């Protein structure tokens with residue numbers, strides 16, 4: 563594993579949710595620059611509108627909220643924007659899990675919060691994105707972050723995510739794979755899965771006929787050979 567990536571090789575942090583969902587979706591978006599908007603991505607953007615307002619930074623007692631926070635990690639080679647970063651005063655926190663805020667007393671813990679449309683998903687795409695943001699914040703602030711939160715619009719509440727060793731390993735693995743795939747420049751073939759129906763790139767991808775066994779080339783060959791059989 564490289565100890566760090568040069569700045570010119572940094573990738574969009576948000577791509578980690580795409581590669582966690584499907585490598586082909588990641589490649590279509592980040593290699594072929596395809597993007598299709600379905601109702602799920604429209605809802606997602608609407609949910610993010612509130613979180614993305616940089617003027618709504620807020621302080622309430624022992625809570626400080628900052629929005630649209632730029633984050634990056636040299637180790638992961640990722641850069642992005644965290645919807646919300648919350649600072650909560652807790653004087654009992656150990657030194658390596660807290661920081662001091664200029665002009666404020668006490669110790670403050672840090673948690674990233676990501677806004678999502680819909681409900682918690684059957685895959686871990688949201689969790690890895692949030693954990694990648696936390697690893698960026700840890701590197702930038704030189705502290706340890708134990709957990710963060712995913713706010714789901716349809717259930718109107720936040721879900722706590724612990725940044726345990728398994729989740730951190732998955733982020734490391736997926737971020738390396740992102741760099742590998744961008745380096746290779748190869749878009750994997752589609753393999754249709756049940757979750758393809760909720761994919762924003764379904765129409766671009768056409769997983770029904772560009773599977774591992776039925777490439778576009780084979781599909782066209784079989785249809786053309788039906789038509790031209792015996793034509794010499």
Ligand code: SF4
Pocket residue numbers: 583584585586587590752753754755757758759761762763764767768769
């Ligand atoms: S339609 Fe399925 S195979 Fe194609 S990009 Fe989406 S999830 Fe991946």
